[in-house]
Amino acid sequence: NAGVTQTPKFQVLKTGQSMTLQCAQDMNHNSMYWYRQDPGMGLRLIYYSASEGTTDKGEVPNGYNVSRLNKREFSLRLESAAPSQTSVYFCASKRGGQGDQPQHFGDGTRLSIL
Amino acid sequence: GESVGLHLPTLSVQEGDNSIINCAYSNSASDYFIWYKQESGKGPQFIIDIRSNMDKRQGQRVTVLLNKTVKHLSLQIAATQPGDSAVYFCADGGGSNYKLTFGKGTLLTVNP
Numbered sequence: 001n002a003g004v005t006q007t008p009k010f011q012v013l014k015t016g017q018s019m020t021l022q023c024a025q026d027m028n029h030n031s032m033y034w035y036r037q038d039p040g041m042g043l044r045l046i047y048y049s050a051s052e053g054t055t056d057k058g059e060v061p062n063g064y065n066v067s068r069l070n071k072r073e074f075s076l077r078l079e080s081a082a083p084s085q086t087s088v089y090f091c092a093s094k095r096g097g098q099g100d101q102p103q104h105f106g107d108g109t110r111l112s113i114l
Numbered sequence: 115g116e117s118v119g120l121h122l123p124t125l126s127v128q129e130g131d132n133s134i135i136n137c138a139y140s141n142s143a144s145d146y147f148i149w150y151k152q153e154s155g156k157g158p159q160f161i162i163d164i165r166s167n168m169d170k171r172q173g174q175r176v177t178v179l180l181n182k183t184v185k186h187l188s189l190q191i192a193a194t195q196p197g198d199s200a201v202y203f204c205a206d207g208g209g210s211n212y213k214l215t216f217g218k219g220t221l222l223t224v225n226p
Contacts, residue, residue: 042219104160
């Protein structure tokens with residue numbers, strides 16, 4: 001049971017470099033999410049995709065772009081990395097549609113920007 | 115904006131004791147709540163959820179209580195074990211079918 005898979009697990013970048021974080025889910029879920037987690041800040045929503053073909057901004061979208069490549073994959077891109085983007089990034093997915101369901105998370109990408 | 119908060123950032127209990135982790139929310143439109151467990155180096159793991167038409171829900175060794183009058187929910191863990199040591203987050207559906215708002219988390223430490 002893979003669930004939500006994130007790659008890479010760790011990455012170090014220099015300021016100004018670009019990078020794409022990959023996320024894939026094998027649960028046939030409709031909705032996917034990107035969060036960042038910083039010490040003392042909890043999880044904050046960057047972008048989400050309610051269904052294939054749609055994306056929307058979350059709480060902290062500045063400096064990021066996303067692509068919902070297909071139903072399985074949702075990528076997060078940093079075009080010009082800044083030290084303030086040093087964080088742990090989590091991808092999540094949810095079945096979607098009507099009714100409430102929990103989001104299921106991957107194990108994160110730990111990103112350091114020097 | 116609306117927020118979800120936790121009363122205590124840390125909780126230390128003895129193995130075998132019951133643990134209670136509290137959470138307050140402020141959005142009156144919230145109708146769905148989730149508790150997650152996060153171990154070091156891992157992503158949040160779903161524990162239990164509750165909808166606003168319920169005031170109590172039980173799982174395996176866990177119970178969630180919801181008090182809509184005072185906008186408060188709690189997670190009770192029975193017979194706490196060392197493997198329960200983790201950060202616990204409550205999350206608030208906020209009336210949205212898509213987005214969750216997370217609290218900052220409570221670190222639970224279980225002493226042998």
